[in-house]
Amino acid sequence: MTDLTTERPGRLDYVPVQHGALKNAEILPMSLRSVHFVMPGGVDDPTAPSGGNAYDRRVSLDLAAFGWQVHKHAVAGSWPRPGAPARTELTRTLRDLPDDTIVLIDGLVACGVPEIVVPETQRLRIVVLVHLPLGDERGLEPAVAADLDTRERTVLRAVPAVVATSDWAVRRLVSHHGLAPERVHVATPGADIAPLASGTDGVSRLLCVAAVTPRKGQHRLIEALAGATELPWSCVCVGGITQDPEYVAHLRMLIKKYGLQDRLHLVGPQAGAQLDASYAAADLMVLTSYAETYGMAVTEALARGIPVLATDVGGVAEAVGRAPDGGVPGILVPPEDPAALAAELRGWFGEADVRRRLKAAARGRRAALDGWATTARSLAGVLGRLPSEPRRAA
Structure with a gap:
């Protein structure tokens, strides 16, 4: 410090x-x-x-x-x-x-x-x-x-x-x-402004930062990704895995069921340099919560210029916000529509203009975040x- x-x-x-x-x-x-x-x-x-x-x-x-x-x-x-x-x-x-x-x-x-x-x-x-x-x-x-x-x-x-x-x-x-x-x-x-994330290849590395609990809805993310296996994604889920062992076991079962063991990883909690490295490698933040009063992981991603794909619940829209020019640095999907999440992922992978717009808005939002x-x-x-x-x- x-x-x-x-x-x-x-x-x-x-x-x-x-x-x-x-x-x-x-x-x-x-x-x-x-x-x-x-x-x-x-x-x-x-x-x-x-x-x-x-x-x-x-x-x-x-x-x-x-x-x-x-x-x-x-x-x-x-x-x-x-x-x-x-x-x-x-x-x-x-x-x-x-x-x-x-x-x-x-x-x-x-x-x-x-x-x-x-x-x-x-x-x-x-x-x-x-x-x-x-x-x-x-x-x-x-x-x-x-x-x-x-x-x-x-x-x-x-x-x-x-x-x-x-x-x-x-x-x-x-x-x-x-x-x-x-x-x-x-x-x-x-939010503390951090160095801009370099990403992986600009598109394929997805990052979810959330405690692994039913409220955070990681099972919905797994199911959406299972329906988009033709896309070249990889996903790292960072977050505590001790709060609800039964839910964690259910997620591991889903990952195995859909054959995603080599592409989707529950890595447990991270902090400091280890968490910074996960953010630095991310191309897109994903959050599939059922309830959020704000969503600090959203602004932590935006503080590094990482766009966000999230469920539109609670205060998440406030956390996503807008860049000074009015650009929206993320995509919000209905919370009870897993197909919408998969559809937006396909748009992220398939439309370079969408990625450029979101990344530009994320960088603009980064500069405007309150500390x-x-x-x-x-x-x-x-x-x-x-x-x-x-x-x-x-």
């Missing part, structure tokens, strides 16, 4: 600016306010990467540039349905904070346990950061999904502020849970506008 600390002899009221927080190094006053950030225990686990974890880690660093000292509390547990030890740890963590403390809680932790969180809203100033509405997760039993949905509604209605990661997610939370619009705010994920400073600034604004004290019980 680049050190952008600036020293001023005789002055003690300056703090370093984290790399990536601002476009240029700035010297900021040390009169920092404090926020306690409660997040899942696996937030730093490299074997289980997620967009939510990456977001939490990054804003924890970048909030300092906007006047906030972050105290991290990572609570281990099977969130959002924790066992007794995790419940006890969360209860203790919140109970030990002084009255009027500003607390930011990841929605994965907060929204499943209203019996723990809601009573604390009487003395703590709590903001909930929703990465994905709990009921939108795939693979849940209907009764479980309904229960989580009700629990989430109870929590979000009790806190003074909610933060979502896209305009679409804000609208979804307001309408679905009946929240007051003025209490729901957006802090869109940022994480914008995310941290938005979040800092929400924290700074909280009521001066929580509601007190009558």
